[in-house]
Amino acid sequence: MKNFKERFEELIESMGKQKRGSQIQMAVAVDDSIGQNHPLIVQAGTGTGKSMAYLVPAILSGEKVVISTATKALQEQLIKKDIPEAFGSLNMPDRSQILKGRGNYVCLKKISELNSDVVVVAESDSDSMFDNDRFFIEDSSKDQLDRSLNGVKTKKPNSVKSNPNIQAILRWLNSTSTGDVEDSGISLKPFELASIVSTFSECPGAKNCSLSNRCFAEIAKRRAQESQIIVVNHALYAQHLKSNKAVLPDHDVVVFDEAHELEDILLRSMGTEISLSSINSLLSSVKKSARLLSIEDDINQLMGARFNPHIVIFRDFLVNNKGKRIKHPLSEDILESLTNIKDLMVLLKTTLANADDSSKTQSAFEFGDSTAGSNSSNETPKDVLN
Numbered sequence: 436m437k438n439f440k441e442r443f444e445e446l447i448e449s450m451g452k453q454k455r456g457s458q459i460q461m462a463v464a465v466d467d468s469i470g471q472n473h474p475l476i477v478q479a480g481t482g483t484g485k486s487m488a489y490l491v492p493a494i495l496s497g498e499k500v501v502i503s504t505a506t507k508a509l510q511e512q513l514i515k516k517d518i519p520e521a522f523g524s525l526n527m528p529d530r531s532q533i534l535k536g537r538g539n540y541v542c543l544k545k546i547s548e549l550n551s552d553v554v555v556v557a558e559s560d561s562d563s564m565f566d567n568d569r570f571f572i573e574d575s576s577k578d579q580l581d582r583s584l585n586g587v588k589t590k591k592p593n594s595v596k597s598n599p600n601i602q603a604i605l606r607w608l609n610s611t612s613t614g615d616v617e618d619s620g621i622s623l624k625p626f627e628l629a630s631i632v633s634t635f636s637e638c639p640g641a642k643n644c645s646l647s648n649r650c651f652a653e654i655a656k657r658r659a660q661e662s663q664i665i666v667v668n669h670a671l672y673a674q675h676l677k678s679n680k681a682v683l684p685d686h687d688v689v690v691f692d693e694a695h696e697l698e699d700i701l702l703r704s705m706g707t708e709i710s711l712s713s714i715n716s717l718l719s720s721v722k723k724s725a726r727l728l729s730i731e732d733d734i735n736q737l738m739g740a741r742f743n744p745h746i747v748i749f750r751d752f753l754v755n756n757k758g759k760r761i762k763h764p765l766s767e768d769i770l771e772s773l774t775n776i777k778d779l780m781v782l783l784k785t786t787l788a789n790a791d792d793s794s795k796t797q798s799a800f801e802f803g804d805s806t807a808g809s810n811s812s813n814e815t816p817k818d819v820l821n
């Protein structure tokens with residue numbers, strides 16, 4: 436029986452490609468790595484044929500493999516060219532699926548909530564993922580079905596009627612099986628996109644969504660579950676790690692292509708970014724809420740002698756490390772300052788909540804919390820604290 440190296444060489448020849456020593460060496464190393472369950476780092480120059488060198492052993496292993504890339508261009512190349520070619524040369528059906536972040540797929544719940552007139556009714560209870568059932572838009576003026584829209588009945592909201600791009604998306608929804616906005620070829624402005632997709636944090640989760648059976652993001656995830664090879668980007672893989680492995684299906688092997696970008700992307704997605712403006716913004720919101728509640732004196736007292744010195748220490752630390760990545764362990768004094776600042780925030784929140792148990796004021800504080808980092812005021816830390 437032929438060993439992996441011989442099989443790979445034969446395969447490359449059958450594809451009409453030139454045999455390259457470095458590609459064969461890499462393919463054998465990947466095969467060993469998967470078979471013996473040990474990590475492998477490969478650095479190979481342009482023209483090595485890296486994709487085929489990891490795709491062939493990955494497919495032959497029979498394991499469930501996630502391939503993560505940094506760029507869209509490589510994702511496209513893999514899903515449209517390299518992966519079909521690799522499966523084809525092995526005489527196997529293509530069992531691959533690209534999986535993107537939730538914010539890339541049209542959210543049917545958002546479509547239904549574009550304005551308050553919209554009513555969504557599931558057209559079918561079918562659990563089938565790949566059937567050809569259609570959704571329907573209900574025309575609110577005529578109260579009759581006038582258009583098909585992949586399985587949900589909605590009343591046409593005025594805002595949809597008046598926006599040509601959203602209208603084009605609704606028409607496209609009649610024919611798409613992916614719901615991936617990029618597939619529509621329609622160039623949306625950020626606010627248009629935000630009105631039709633849900634981010635990871637906006638979606639209440641499939642269990643809490645009445646349309647999850649038809650949800651494009653959920654369908655893509657289920658398709659990925661049934662595939663052997665799943666193509667994602669590094670940001671989505673980072674989200675998977677951050678969410679305690681809740682984003683991607685279980686898998687046996689992960690290949691990070693374009694790994695030189697991995698560290699930065701993982702840090703951006705998984706690290707904590709803290710800035711002076713975010714602290715200022717938060718404190719400004721606290722002061723505004725305190726003014727509304729007429730408890731400014733209490734709040735100023737809380738921010739006074741006990742906490743101000745720590746905020747000043749932390750501010751100086753940030754100024755001295757501007758633009759740098761701060762690694763663990765932090766020094767004792769910075770840790771102490773951060774702990775005290777955190778205590779201050781908890782105390783302020785409790786004080787505000789106690790002062791006003793109406794949800795309005797609580798919302799004002801939460802608003803300040805969630806927009807931390809987008810401080811539009813020119814207050815310096817001193818201004819905020821004084």
Ligand code: SF4
Pocket residue numbers: 537541542543544545633638639640641644645646647650651652653
């Ligand atoms: S599960 Fe989430 S993304 Fe899907 S339709 Fe419901 S709210 Fe939208």
